[in-house]
Amino acid sequence: MKILLLGYGKMGKAIEAIAVKKGHEIVGKINNDNIADLEDYNGSNTDVAIEFSQPGAAYDNLEYCLENDIPVICGTTGWLDNKPEIERLCESNKGTFFYASNYSIGVNIFFKVNEYLAELMEEYSEYNVGIEEIHHTEKKDIPSGTAISIAEGIIANNDKVKAWTLDESENESEVKINSIRKDKVPGTHTVTYKSAIDNIEIKHTAHSREGFALGAVLVAEWIKDKKGVLSMDDFLDI
Ligand SMILES: NC(=O)C1=CN([C@@H]2O[C@H](COP(=O)(O)OP(=O)(O)OC[C@H]3O[C@@H](n4cnc5c(N)ncnc54)[C@H](OP(=O)(O)O)[C@@H]3O)[C@@H](O)[C@H]2O)C=CC1
Numbered sequence: 001m002k003i004l005l006l007g008y009g010k011m012g013k014a015i016e017a018i019a020v021k022k023g024h025e026i027v028g029k030i031n032n033d034n035i036a037d038l039e040d041y042n043g044s045n046t047d048v049a050i051e052f053s054q055p056g057a058a059y060d061n062l063e064y065c066l067e068n069d070i071p072v073i074c075g076t077t078g079w080l081d082n083k084p085e086i087e088r089l090c091e092s093n094k095g096t097f098f099y100a101s102n103y104s105i106g107v108n109i110f111f112k113v114n115e116y117l118a119e120l121m122e123e124y125s126e127y128n129v130g131i132e133e134i135h136h137t138e139k140k141d142i143p144s145g146t147a148i149s150i151a152e153g154i155i156a157n158n159d160k161v162k163a164w165t166l167d168e169s170e171n172e173s174e175v176k177i178n179s180i181r182k183d184k185v186p187g188t189h190t191v192t193y194k195s196a197i198d199n200i201e202i203k204h205t206a207h208s209r210e211g212f213a214l215g216a217v218l219v220a221e222w223i224k225d226k227k228g229v230l231s232m233d234d235f236l237d238i
């Protein structure tokens with residue numbers, strides 16, 4: 001496949017390494033300093049764009065792809081207020097747009113365990129739930145997109161929890177997300193239910209960026225000839 005990388009930082013480079021090993025061709029590597037080159041690409045010379053850039057850049061890049069007939073896979077976090085607009089553009093242009101806050105297969109299994117646990121815990125009011133996420137110090141957004149997805153999984157499956165917050169909260173209807181920035185940590189997410197008697201904890205630890213990058217390449221291979229607004233639930237049968 002001819003792959004255009006939108007964002008050639010830590011993730012762009014990790015994706016390139018896996019894509020090339022699997023026999024794909026990288027037709028372009030776009031960063032802020034060569035963003036003008038983006039106009040060279042369209043559906044006739046690019047099979048798929050993989051967008052891992054920055055919160056302030058994602059919207060324009062996705063809009064460009066959808067207006068130029070390029071199927072696009074996005075992993076950038078911290079821009080989701082504008083996601084409904086991109087979804088509308090995808091539908092009206094009959095394009096292809098895939099978004100995941102986390103492309104790691106392990107994290108997506110973790111999401112399902114989190115949803116099941118949230119459902120189980122609904123009737124045990126002695127437990128309070130909290131989320132902790134730890135990432136490297138270069139990360140631009142707080143909280144992580146993955147932590148937001150975890151919180152949404154709890155809110156959708158446990159009627160006692162209505163919202164997430166970054167603040168210290170005594171309000172039991174809110175799940176607090178504690179964001180920690182530390183050295184080179186690729187991404188660690190923990191959900192803890194605490195009571196006076198015990199704690200129940202589930203945790204996902206990424207050892208590197210390989211799982212995120214491999215997931216994005218597998219989705220790029222899968223998405224060929226698919227149309228519409230797609231997510232990991234469409235890709236994975238779990
Ligand atoms: N969904 C998932 O599974 C994962 C998501 N992420 C998310 O992916 C994003 C990127 O992460 P990461 O690679 O670690 O970040 P980096 O900071 O390492 O790389 C971001 C890159 O984007 C480039 N960039 C800046 N502006 C633009 C633009 N307008 N168009 C294209 N590229 C641009 C930067 O270039 P320059 O240096 O020129 O500014 C930089 O090379 C983040 O939002 C992160 O949260 C990360 C890992 C997994």
Ligand SMILES: O=C(O)C1=N[C@H](C(=O)O)C[C@H](O)C1
Pocket residue numbers: 077101102135139140143144145146147186187188212
């Ligand atoms: O910025 C990162 O590095 C990561 N970002 C994603 C997020 O915000 O959840 C996914 C992963 O945890 C790494």
